[in-house]
Amino acid sequence: MSHTILAFAEQRDGNLKKSAFEVVTAAASLAKKLGGAKVVAVVIATQSVGNAAELGGYGADEIVLASGDAFAGYAPGAYSRALKELCEQKHASALLLPHSAQGKDLAPRLSALLLAPLVADCVGLDVDGGAIVARRPVYAGKAFWTVKPKSGCFLATLRPNVFTPSKSATAAGTPIAWQPSAQRKPRVVLKSVIAPEGAKTVELTEADVIVSGGRGMKGPEHFAMLEELAGALGAAVGASRAVVDAGWRPHGDQVGQTGKTVSPNLYIACAISGAIQHLAGMSSSRVIVAIxxxxxxxxxxxxxxxxxxxxxxxxxxxxxxxRKVKGA
Amino acid sequence: MNFVACVKRVPDTASKIRVGPDGRTMDPAGVTYVVNPYDEFAVEECLRLKEKVGGTVTVLTVGPADSSKELRHCLAMGADRAVLVKDDQLQRDPLSTAMALAEALKQIPHDVVFFGKQAVDHDNAQVGLLVATLLDLPAVAEVVKVELGSGTATVQREAEGKIEVFELPVPCVLTAQKGLNEPRYASLKGIMAAKSKKLDELAVAPGEVRIEVLKMEPPSARPEGKIVGEGAAAVPALVKLLREDAKVL
Incomplete structure (x- = not known):
């Protein structure tokens, strides 16, 4: 085993996110394609992470748990410097992260620290002639690139909902505590968090199901109907650009080339005619329903x-x- | 205060994207270029901050000579000065772009460096944070509100449905998310004034391109869809298909 692949397993409030299992599964599958590599899952937290050991079942040969007060609040600097240190310690040939809000924020910082190019938002990883190649959408999905970075360490973020987690072993792993070097005081300080009423619990880009509304909804008041459908499905609510520009829905809800690019399992487009810039942002959804x-x-x-x-x-x-079929 | 907005020219979002004959780059035929929409938010915010606290707004780009058109647009919006780092490399990777911008910024006074959160062509969403890290400046990405204090900036960021409020020292790097502002149109007066404004060229050695594009392809065709029916009467059939055929419920 000449290679080591690091997989950043993201947690929230002491629990691993779904993306953690996706990233570790992708790392394990890449390890196989490389003809054998050690997969090291990295969990960074301020507290213990209840289900960290489960990563062993998804192909992590080693689970590293880095914890400390330096990672409290918003600390992309501390996260990226800890990952850099671990990358160097383990002589990692690849480091995979989720393309989530947190992954997107720390991967570029890590890229600059390591001076290794970052391939963002990958939807496929492969090995070609011993080198790792990645497939990623460009122009919000109007086209796809296959790219080959030249670097000592292959750095990539993976699009949520694309790499399906799969259990490869029954054995759970044992997380090993790891302490990064002393961190400098963060310069960016989180002062407060404002949670608007009815704040979304499901992030659009990571949602399994999305119910989206267009201009044909005729007014902001009619989105209550979509919220209800979303509630029944456990879905997030999205919107077209016309809806956001009209002020009916917040900017964070926009799906499309100037909004969010999404790939849920199920996308239900309600009263959306399908402008090219909207289609670009959702065309990689697995199943699309249009009304x-x-x-x-x-x-x-x-x-x-x-x-x-x-x-x-x-x-x-x-x-x-x-509701009827789910209740059944 | 010195505000710098970093911008990129991108195909208009209404553009159809076709693969060029080399199978690796976009076919530029018939494509209209505009300032990246997120970068326009960055330019607008710099102009508004300057209007509040005084200073100068510089727009900076790394790109082909044709990018001077997009720089003129920013000057017409009200920027004071434009700087072009001429670069004919068609598909520069984010890190090499960031290295060029970081070098250029060493020669341009800056207190707040603003970027769009991502360019809507290659969707990397990296360059702002890369430049910040290369220059060791504090940074917050995807901001929707900015207020300047004495030596500090207070910014808001939308993340996972919540608004986070941060304070960070100036100089700093920020990237603009939609919702930050509504960019102004260039007035006729602005367009006339832009003609006499300074558009400088700066030569810096760009970083090595380390991401090779092997192939560019259109998205795979989606399976032929079907109209299940008309009106509410078609709903039970749709739900049955979603459960039994697509297995998504």
Whole structure:
């Protein structure tokens, strides 16, 4: 085993996120393609992480748990410097992170610290002639690149919901405590967190299911109907650019080339006709459902399933039907 | 205060993207270029901050000579000075771009360096944080509000549905998220004034390109879809398909 692959397993409030299992699974599969490599999962936290040992079952040969007060609050500097140190200590040939809010914030810092190029938002990893190659969307998914970075350490963030976690072993691992070198005082200080009422619990880019509304919803008040459908599905609510520009929904809800690029398992587009910049942001969803009154709407070209008709009748019926089958 | 907004020219988001004959780069035929929309938020915020506290706004880009058109647009919006680091490399990777910008910034006075959170062409969302780390400046990405104090900036960032409020010392690097502001249109007066403003060229040695693009492809075609039916009557059939066919429920 000449290679070591580090997998950053993200946690939130002492519990590993789904992305942690995705990243470790991807690292294990890459290790296999490289003809054998040691997979080291790295968990960084201020407290103990209850399910860290489970990573062993997903292919982590070693689980490193770095904890300390330096990682409290918002500390991308401390995180990235700790990861750099570990990368060097382990002579890692690759380091994988999730393309989540946290992963996106610390991976570029790490790239600059290591002077290793970062391949962001990967949807595929492979080995070609001994070198790691990655596939990633560009132009919000209007095209895809296959890239080969030239570097001592391959650095990449992985798009959520793409690398399906898979259990490869029954054995759980034992997390090993690791202490990074002393950290300097952070210069960016978190003063407060404002949680608006009805704050989203599911982040759009990491959601399994998204219910999205377009201009055909006719007004912000009608989004309550989409919230209800989302509630029944455990989904996040998204919106088209027209809706966000009209001020009906917050900017963070926008799906599309100037908003968020998403790839959920199920995307339900309600009264969205399908402007090119919206389609770019959601076309890699696994299953797309379109509900629109215009049967010629471009969204139907992309959708796996479509219903032509009035969203104001169809959406409540869909919510009721889903409650019925889920309750069954 | 010295404000610097780093900008990039990108294909308009309404553009169809086609793969060029080499199979590795975009076919530029028929593509209209604009200032990256997130970078426009950065320029606008620098202009607003300057209007509040005084100072100068410089726009900086690494790109082909044609990028002077996008720089003129920023000058027409109200920026005082533009700097072009001429670079004909078509597909520069984020780290080499950041190294060039960091070198350029060593020659440009800066208190607040603003970027868009990402360019909507290659969607890397890296350059702002790379430059900050290379120059060892504190940074917050994806801000939606900025207030300047004495020697500090207080910024808000939207993350996972919550708003986080940060304080950081100046000089610093910030990247702009949608919602920060509504960029102004360039007025006719602004466009005229832009003609006499300074557009300097700066020669810096760019970093080595270390990400090679092997292949560019259109997205794989989606399976042929089907219209399940019309109106609410089609709902039970749709749910059945989602459960039994697609297995997503």
């Amino acid at each position: 629109n009154k215009d049967k010629e709407a471009p969204i139907f070209k992309l959708a796996n399933y479509g219903i032509v008709g009035d969203v104001f009748e169809i959406v409540p019926a869909l919510t009721a039907e889903i």
